[in-house]
């Protein structure tokens with residue numbers, strides 16, 4: 001079985017063309033947190049991700065759905081962001097996606113899920129009937145080799161455009 005994200009981005013989140021998504025009829029974005037918007041455990045945005053997020057917020061309804069369960073960390077994130085942050089999302093469960101979609105008052109096809117993990121972010125977004133955008137982890141992020149191996153293994157199931 002293959003998963004085909006609607007958009008397969010060669011770079012990280014900051015390489016997503018906001019205008020292109022708007023032209024495709026997208027009105028809401030649900031972002032993954034760790035490795036997609038911030039480096040895990042960092043609780044801070046780089047100037048590049050901050051600038052991208054600011055532009056995205058001018059164009060779309062934007063919220064975060066994260067599988068992270070660490071409430072202290074999630075609160076640190078809530079303190080630096082002005083958008084809604086849903087933790088314990090249990091993606092690929094559709095629950096958080098449906099909740100945010102109704103908060104946005106949008107239909108599923110008007111919402112894009114953006115994340116770095118095929119089997120949680122992309123699979124969950126697909127199941128919710130949303131558009132899906134698979135990104136690479138943040139350019140600034142360094143991770144141990146074994147993690148990169150697992151990450152690449154998971155991407156075996158991804159079909160390019």
Ligand SMILES: [Mg+2]
Pocket residue numbers: 032033034035036115116117
């Ligand atoms: Mg992630």
